[in-house]
Amino acid sequence: MPHVSPSIFCPQAMLRLSAWVSALLVVTACGGGGGTSSASTGSETSAGATGVLCDLQGAGSTVTKIADNTSLPYQFSWSCTATSRTIIANGVPNHVVGTFPNANNPNTIAPYNVNQSGPLAPTLDTVKAVPIVGYALNGVKLDPNTGGACQNNATSAATQGPGIPSSATQCTYLGGGDWSLEAIVPGSPFDFGADFNNAHVQPTGEYHYHGAPTGVFKALGGTETASTANKMQIIGWAADGFPIYYKYGYSVANDATTPLKKLVGNYKPNAVATLSSLRPTASVFPLGTFRQDWAYSASNGGDLDECNGRTGVTPEFPKGTYYYVATESYPYLQRCVKGKLV
Numbered sequence: 001m002p003h004v005s006p007s008i009f010c011p012q013a014m015l016r017l018s019a020w021v022s023a024l025l026v027v028t029a030c031g032g033g034g035g036t037s038s039a040s041t042g043s044e045t046s047a048g049a050t051g052v053l054c055d056l057q058g059a060g061s062t063v064t065k066i067a068d069n070t071s072l073p074y075q076f077s078w079s080c081t082a083t084s085r086t087i088i089a090n091g092v093p094n095h096v097v098g099t100f101p102n103a104n105n106p107n108t109i110a111p112y113n114v115n116q117s118g119p120l121a122p123t124l125d126t127v128k129a130v131p132i133v134g135y136a137l138n139g140v141k142l143d144p145n146t147g148g149a150c151q152n153n154a155t156s157a158a159t160q161g162p163g164i165p166s167s168a169t170q171c172t173y174l175g176g177g178d179w180s181l182e183a184i185v186p187g188s189p190f191d192f193g194a195d196f197n198n199a200h201v202q203p204t205g206e207y208h209y210h211g212a213p214t215g216v217f218k219a220l221g222g223t224e225t226a227s228t229a230n231k232m233q234i235i236g237w238a239a240d241g242f243p244i245y246y247k248y249g250y251s252v253a254n255d256a257t258t259p260l261k262k263l264v265g266n267y268k269p270n271a272v273a274t275l276s277s278l279r280p281t282a283s284v285f286p287l288g289t290f291r292q293d294w295a296y297s298a299s300n301g302g303d304l305d306e307c308n309g310r311t312g313v314t315p316e317f318p319k320g321t322y323y324y325v326a327t328e329s330y331p332y333l334q335r336c337v338k339g340k341l342v
Helices: 017-024 214-219 271-275
Strands: 056-064 071-080 084-089 114-119 124-128 134-136 199-201 207-209 234-238 243-246 248-250 260-262 267-269 294-296 309-312 321-326 337-339
Touching: 114 134, 214 234, 234 321, 243 248, 248 309, 321 337
Parallel strands: 243 321
Antiparallel strands: 056 071, 071 084, 084 114, 124 337, 134 234, 199 207, 234 243, 248 260, 267 294, 309 321
8 A cells, every 4th residue: 555755654542452342342242143352362273364353343432643632533343254354443553642643744544445354164275465454443544565765776865755766755655666665674775764662654544564563462461572572472363364373472382381582573684685686775775775685485583484474372262273473573573474364
């Protein structure tokens, strides 16, 4: 989805999710079998997500812009049929956000229609790219890529509004090009304005996450230190129906008695990219600035596969499931999915 010049949108819950869970969320089993727990356990297997968070709803006006205390109403509703899981929402987060427009993002947050479905019982398939990798539990989309890029052999990071890069303006925040910009890589010469929630706003007003949605985790009662957290927390569902978790998982993937640790992706900047005769100069564009700079290897010392996922047990799936992780390390949110799509 196209992005505009930097924008930061980081919401913080005016209602803690303890209040969200008790007052605004209804979590029940889907299609037989009772239960009103926010963490369904017992009969789930790696083959499906049946019964997990099949009736999850929220509505209110708790989103406050830091600058002027402007509130926006949010609404989201998850539901299940025998075969699919659907999110209907207005795309407004349920937590405090940064100031928009701001110096790096000229866009104003606005509601947008979300009505998307995925399989209720996901199954692994071939690796494939998708335009939107999934949705957070609050109905806000997880959209890690950008529409910004630089042309081959660019020597200047100067940008001039949306449009295809040219000899006069070699890079753009919106319009495409040969070398795709990353939005939240530290040290990049491009400031997409990502806030404390790793999110910003598109020209259409669509607020979306580029990385781990901290506000969602905190709203669900999550707390964290430099290295660990108080719980393993599902924060959304991927386009293929598999769950997405926030940063932390069990040290041993299939042992829920082991301590939580911060999970790490297996991507590193690919030095081969700097040898390309077409790559923009590294003195202006440090390695990691572009999506093409990053390469996956299972031997890079991380915990996750090429789609930032792994198989293991979770609180919602005590018998195990494949799941994705929103990480502090690249790619932050998965850039592909491994399950079958509806």
